[in-house]
Amino acid sequence: MIAALLAEKLDGRGKIFLIFLALLALLVPICNLLVPAGSAFHIGTGTVVLLGKWLCYAMLAVALDLVWGYCGILSLGHGAFFALGGYAMGMYLMRQIGTRGVYGHPVLPDFMVFLNWTELPVAWWGFQNPVYAMFMVLAVPGALAFVFGWFAFRSRVTGVYLSIITQALTYALLLAFFRNDMGFGGNNGLTDFKDIFGFNVQSAGTRMALFLASVAGLVIAFLIARFMVTSTFGKVLVAIRDAESRTRFLGYRVERFKLLVFVVSAMMAGVAGALYVPQVGIINPSEFSPINSIEAVVWVAMGGRGTLVGAALGAGIVNALKTTFTTGALAPYWLFVLGALFVLVTVALPAGILGAAESLIKRMRGSGSPARKPAE
Amino acid sequence: MNHRHTTLRDRARAIAPGLASPALLALAILFLLTCFASLPARAQDYNAALDKFLSDSFPDTEAGIAGVQAVGDPRGVPVIEALLDRRLLVNQAAKAIVYRDRAGATFDARTGEPAAAPDSPTTVRLNNRLRGIAQAALGAMTLLSPDPTRRRQAAEAVFRSRDASALPAIDQALARETLPSVRDALRLARAAIVLTDDATPMADRIAAVDVVSASADRDRIGLLRQVMNRAPAELKPALEAGIAKIENVLKMREIAQTFWFGLSLGSVLLLAAIGLAITFGVMGVINMAHGEMVMIGAYVTFMVQETIRNSAPELFDYSLLISLPLAFFVAGAIGVAIERGIIRFLYGRPLETLLATFGVSLFLQQGVRTIFGPTNREVGAPGFMSGYFEFFGLQITYGRLWIVVFAIFVFAMLLLVLKGTSLGLHMRAVTQNRRMAASMGIRTGFVDAMTFGLGSGIAGIAGVALSQIDNVSPNLGQGYIIDSFMVVVFGGVGNLWGTLVAALSLGVANKLLEPFAGAVLGKILILVLLILFIQKRPRGLFALKGRAVEQ
Secondary structure: OHHHHHHHHOOHHHHHHHHHHHHHHHHHHHHHHHOOOOOOOOOOHHHHHHHHHHHHHHHHHHHHHHHHHHHOOOOOOHHHHHHHHHHHHHHHHHHHHHHHOOOOOOOOOHHHHHOOOOOOOHHHOOOOOHHHHHHHHHHHHHHHHHHHHHHHHHOOOOHHHHHHHHHHHHHHHHHHHHOHHHOOOHHHOEEOOOEEOOEEOOOHHHHHHHHHHHHHHHHHHHHHHHHHHHOHHHHHHHHHHHOHHHHHHOOOOHHHHHHHHHHHHHHHHHHHHHHHHHHHOEEOHHHHOHHHHHHHHHHHHHHOOOOOHHHHHHHHHHHHHHHHHHOOOOHHHHHHHHHHHHHHHHHHOOOHHHHHHHHHHHHHHOOOOOOOOOOO | OOHHHHHHHHHHHHHOHHHOOHHHHHOOOOHHHHHHHHOOHHHHHHHHHHHHHHHOOHHHHHHHHHHHHHHOOOOHHHHHHHHHOOOEEEEOOOOEEEEEOOOOOEEEOOOOOEOOOOOOOEEOOOOHHHHHHHHHHHHHHHOOOOOHHHHHHHHHHHHHHOOHHHHHHHHHHHHHOOOHHHHHHHHHHHHHHHHHOOOOOHHHHHHHHHHHOOOOOHHHHHHHHHHHHOOOOOOHHHHHHHHHHHHHHHHHHHHHHHHHHHHHHHHHHHHHHHHHHHHHHHOOOOOOOHHHHHHHHHHHHHHHHHHHHHHOHHHHHHHHHHHHHHHHHHHHHHHHHHHHHOHHHOOOOHHHHHHHHHHHHHHHHHHHHHHHOOOOEOOOOOHHHOOEEEEOOEEEEHHHHHHHHHHHHHHHHHHHHHHHOHHHHHHHHHHHOHHHHHHOOOOHHHHHHHHHHHHHHHHHHHHHHHOOOOOEOOOOOHHHHHHHHHHHHHHOOOOHHHHHHHHHHHHHHHHHHHHHHOHHHHHHHHHHHHHHHHHHOOOOOOOOOOOOOOO
């Protein structure tokens, strides 16, 4: 029955995407754990972590595509939700350190002891409990998105205005988290994690588990998003994107649709951040910086917005480029490449790589139908 | 004959003409002797006073200080200074008194001439009491100095020491003083002495309170509070009134200071945002590369100054003036190139424009980083930008003042261009109704390019001004872009006056919040307030009225 439902909801590229992810989940553990280190097919733990990172980015991209590609809300502050989820996970991981910190304090993380604090701030209460921490991973970004969206969508802030205030939001959070008084580690953020759910964060097995969790997270996020956009709800979202006032005149409460999709997307971004933090081993305020959020927008635009699969693809491609360019002699040219990508994608590839590729395939098949619009 | 001797001799003659006989002058061999013998009684007193230092005993030293002060000879000033700094050397057997200046050269105390240090010299010692006496004496002696700055400094020193023994010297100086600023300082010093001295009659002390509270600063209020602690009951009401008066003035001044800082920050915001008010406000183009135009303007200033330093240093004071048109044209040309190359393909797609221009901003930043390096570049301030003046007790730096003036000037010029020239007319026509304007024969493409160029050029000009107050680095523009958008959105898109009001009020609000919330938290608060404001009035403070509904 589930298979039938999936078959109904997924289009061709969605199926290919899921098969690709399944292969990844199957082959990477084999190549990492079973294939001996000397073999040509061996994948090192470093690569596993890198792939895991990209999967988290892909999840963020899917979340962003859900609001931007289908509802026309260009959020330049999705990095904030990603970082908040990451901070919630980081706080759980900090509490797991216990007496193994430099100062050996049973309750307080090192940086609080260093600041001469004697009591755990209220915001940190309960984070030693994994269930509560995972709840907060969803709840904090969701609550922020709800409050922000409730105000913004009700007063009909749209288009670039919304984009700019989302950017201001993440900028304000960046400034706030840099402060030591906030109680989230200030400039240095949270790091030196030891255990996650009782397993050592550094061990190869845990890393593989986190990688698989990232694959699972991406699959679930993709399916949720796919179910949302193929339902009636999704049709209304697209209607809002294309003609907001007309949709309102038809009797839909536009702000409620926007709010729901925005909160879901923020939660997805939060989970992505929570999966990201134990793999990279650190979370600090720079994750809030506006450039991160804008980079995420470029992943989506590059892959093809309004396709979900394209967004994930774009995250993979851009980050692969970034890794190639920022390591080694090409490092000074990365920002040139990124800048050029922005311009190229918006001017020459409005439908993204996926859109361009699909229209090319169509033309080769000689169907003669005009090229697909940017977002179906 | 040395010049200094001539003056001394002339003075000796003027004071006691009878003693300087031509016969003595003729005896060249006995010149030195003559010189000393022929000096008037004053000079002898001076030497006698100096001799007291020879024994290096505290009572004699005290007498010496008093003597030197009583004579009031200008040669005594460096001697007492040297005494205070433990640079006064004596040798009792050789009757030598020399002082060493700060550089280490030695001079004869009696004549002020360079002289060799005596053999096995002893340093004249001081205790704390003597140190106080010497300082007061020095203060009293400099009160009569021919240099008004030194006189004022001396009066201020007396005000701080409140030494009753300086009172006669103050009165003497007050009788001779003609400069109002020095007179005020002397009067204040006198009032301080009178106030702290319990022996003076009550009426004088109450009058002194009025003198002290005539103007306001921390020292004056400190004096009154100090006196308050042990003042007799009759004096207390006057003191209380005086303290209240000063506190009031200080508070007003603080408020004025906050507003001035706010105004100055606001004018910086205005400069940064005003170009954006054209590209975003008038054209509706989200130009994320706006900050980089500002940065390019700052780098143009750097290059102009670099060229001037290397080839024509005398032009340095004009460097900013030279930079202004250059920055305008360089940034404007880049703006036109961006508009023709990228933005014109994206009209009507604001979100794509935002992304593309963001890409451009990354490109420009990295380009500047590659050419000029990632570190801060040194941009100097020309003469007219440095220094400050006092305005009702407020310290106003010329740099800030010029930036405020300049921001208003740029604003006025822009208003003039938009409202008074045919290009401005075309700009407004194209932005209001592109197709109608086109059918009237306006070359809309050309006008678009010019408008964008104008906005970018003004950002470049802003960069020249901002190079004076900010670090000139590739990241210069990033710091302004969010603030600039906030200003334009807050003021209302398409409304220059709104931009002006928004920039100034944001600047003032920022500075008002700072003392309560701290700089970072204040900024966050402002951002949050702005976000809430946009929710309430999505079209800004001065929204254009119209019936247009999107879609």
